[in-house]
Amino acid sequence: MSKKIRIPTPLRKLTQDEEVVEVQADTVGGAIAEMQARFPGVQERLLDEAGNIRRFVNVYVNEEDIRFLDNLRTPLKDGDEVSIIPAIAGG
Amino acid sequence: MKALKCRECGREYPLAATHVCEFDFGPLEVVYDYDRIKSSLSRESIVKRSKNMWRYRELLPVASEPTVGCQVGFTPLIKADRLAKKLGIGELWIKNDTVNYPTLSFKDRVVSVALSRARELGFTTVACASTGNLANSVAANAASAGLTAYVFIPADLEQGKVVNSLVYGARVIGIKGHYDEVNRLCAEIAGKYGWAFVNVNMRPYYAEGSKSMGFEIMEQLGWRIPQHSVVCMASGSLLTKIHKSYQEFSKLGLVPSSSYKIHGAQATGCSPITTAQKAGLDFFKPVKPNTIAKSLAIGTPADGFYALKVMKETGGAGEDVTDDEIREGIKLLAECEGIFAETAGGVTVGVAKKLIASGKIPSEDSAVLCVTGNGLKTLDAVLGHVGHTREIRPSLREFEALLDSDTAMAAA
Numbered sequence: 001m002s003k004k005i006r007i008p009t010p011l012r013k014l015t016q017d018e019e020v021v022e023v024q025a026d027t028v029g030g031a032i033a034e035m036q037a038r039f040p041g042v043q044e045r046l047l048d049e050a051g052n053i054r055r056f057v058n059v060y061v062n063e064e065d066i067r068f069l070d071n072l073r074t075p076l077k078d079g080d081e082v083s084i085i086p087a088i089a090g091g
Numbered sequence: 092m093k094a095l096k097c098r099e100c101g102r103e104y105p106l107a108a109t110h111v112c113e114f115d116f117g118p119l120e121v122v123y124d125y126d127r128i129k130s131s132l133s134r135e136s137i138v139k140r141s142k143n144m145w146r147y148r149e150l151l152p153v154a155s156e157p158t159v160g161c162q163v164g165f166t167p168l169i170k171a172d173r174l175a176k177k178l179g180i181g182e183l184w185i186k187n188d189t190v191n192y193p194t195l196s197f198k199d200r201v202v203s204v205a206l207s208r209a210r211e212l213g214f215t216t217v218a219c220a221s222t223g224n225l226a227n228s229v230a231a232n233a234a235s236a237g238l239t240a241y242v243f244i245p246a247d248l249e250q251g252k253v254v255n256s257l258v259y260g261a262r263v264i265g266i267k268g269h270y271d272e273v274n275r276l277c278a279e280i281a282g283k284y285g286w287a288f289v290n291v292n293m294r295p296y297y298a299e300g301s302k303s304m305g306f307e308i309m310e311q312l313g314w315r316i317p318q319h320s321v322v323c324m325a326s327g328s329l330l331t332k333i334h335k336s337y338q339e340f341s342k343l344g345l346v347p348s349s350s351y352k353i354h355g356a357q358a359t360g361c362s363p364i365t366t367a368q369k370a371g372l373d374f375f376k377p378v379k380p381n382t383i384a385k386s387l388a389i390g391t392p393a394d395g396f397y398a399l400k401v402m403k404e405t406g407g408a409g410e411d412v413t414d415d416e417i418r419e420g421i422k423l424l425a426e427c428e429g430i431f432a433e434t435a436g437g438v439t440v441g442v443a444k445k446l447i448a449s450g451k452i453p454s455e456d457s458a459v460l461c462v463t464g465n466g467l468k469t470l471d472a473v474l475g476h477v478g479h480t481r482e483i484r485p486s487l488r489e490f491e492a493l494l495d496s497d498t499a500m501a502a503a
C-alpha cells in the first residue's frame with residue numbers, strides 16, 4: 001500500500017499529465033521531497049524559499065487542511081489521500 | 092485586455108480560462124492598456140451611456156460587447172442621514188446592492204462579467220462554488236443566456252438561497268460540509284471537466300466585475316473617492332477590487348487623487364482576516380466558520396492576504412461583530428433607512444458602528460457602506476428577532492384596545 005497524491009492542473013505538466021501519483025513517504029513534507037526526486041521542479045512550485053508551503057497553496061490530507069493538522073510534518077499512513085489545491089475566491 | 096499576469100511573480104499568460112500561475116500558484120489578474128483606455132473613457136463618455144455597470148466597460152475584462160447581464164448594476168447610492176445620526180457620523184452613504192438586478196446581490200456584477208467572458212471563450216456549461224448569492228446569480232444569468240449551470244453549495248444553506256438557485260433550472264449540488272470544503276471539491280472538479288467555473292478558472296475575469304461597485308460609488312458621489320469605505324469580507328476579493336476601482340479612476344484622471352481608507356468587516360464567527368489585521372500580521376490563520384453570516388463564512392479566504400495589504404496601505408481598520416450585533420445591524424439599517432439587508436449587510440453596519448464609536452472613522456468624516464445582498468434571502472437569520480405579529484379578530488373594539496395599550500406603553 002502507498003499514499004495517493006492528487007495533482008492539480010497547474011502541476012500536471014511536470015508530472016507528464018499524471019493526475020494521481022503514489023508515494024511511500026510518511027509525512028507531507030516527505031511526500032513533496034519524494035515527488036521532487038521523480039518530477040524535478042515540483043518542490044519549488046509548492047514551497048517558498050524558507051521551505052514553507054506557499055501562501056496560495058492549500059494541502060489537504062483526507063480532506064483536512066494540513067494547517068489544522070501538523071503542516072508539513074503531518075503524518076501519512078497507507079491509503080491516505082493528499083490533495084493540493086490552489087486558493088479559490090468566491091462566495 | 093492585454094494579458095493575464097501573476098500577482099506574485101509577474102509572469103504573463105494568454106487571456107484564457109486559467110486562474111493560477113504554474114510556478115507559484117499565485118492568482119492571475121487581467122492587465123489593461125490604460126493609455127488606450129484613457130483616450131476613450133471620460134466622464135462625458137460615461138454619463139452618455141446606459142445606467143448599468145457596463146458604462147465602464149473599458150475597465151471590465153470582456154473582448155467585445157457583453158452578452159450576459161447587460162442590465163446589471165447602477166444600484167442606488169443612498170444618503171443615509173437617519174442612520175448617520177444614529178451612528179454619530181457627519182455623512183453616511185449606503186451603496187445599496189440589495190436591489191441589484193436580477194438576483195439582489197452584488198454577485199450579479201461578477202457573474203455578468205464571468206459569463207460574458209465564458210461565452211467569448213466558447214463555454215456552454217458554467218458552474219460555481221458558492222455560499223448562496225453567487226449560486227443564485229449564476230443560476231439566473233445562465234438561464235437567461237441559455238447556458239447549462241451546475242452550482243455547488245454547502246448543504247445547510249438558508250432555504251431562500253437554495254430555492255433561489257433551483258427555480259432557474261440550475262443543477263444544484265448540496266455538499267455535506269462548509270464552504271471551504273465545497274471549494275476544495277470544486278477545484279478538483281474544475282480541473283476535470285471543461286466547464287467555466289466562475290470562481291475557479293474564470294476567476295481573473297469574474298473578480299474584476301466587483302470593481303463596478305466602486306466605479307459607481309465614485310460617479311454617484313459626484314466623481315470623488317469616499318474618505319472611508321466599509322466593505323464586508325468573505326474571500327476578501329470585493330475589498331481589494333473596490334480599492335482597485337479607486338486607483339483606476341484616479342490613474343485615468345476621472346476623479347481627483349485623494350487619500351482614503353478602506354475598512355474590512357467580518358463576522359466574529361469567521362474572522363480570519365480581521366483577526367490578523369488587529370494583530371498586525373500580514374498573513375492569516377484559517378478558521379472553521381461558525382456564524383449566521385453564511386455568505387461570509389469562508390475560513391480560508393483566498394484574497395485575505397491582499398485584503399490585509401489594502402487595509403494596511405490605506406490605513407483602514409479591520410473589525411468583526413457577533414451574531415447578535417449582526418442582527419442589530421440589520422435592524423438599524425432597516426429601521427433608519429428602509430433597506431433590508433442580508434446578514435452580510437448587518438456585518439457591515441455593525442462594524443461601521445464600532446469603527447465610528449472607536450474613532451477609527453472620525454465622526455466629522457464621510458463614509459460609504461457597501462451593502463451587498465438582500466435580507467429576503469436570509470429570513471431564517473432574523474426570524475424571531477424582529478418582533479412578532481399581533482393577532483386580533485376583525486373587530487374595531489379589539490383594535491382600539493390594542494392601540495390603547497400601545498399609547499400606554501409609549502407614555503410609560
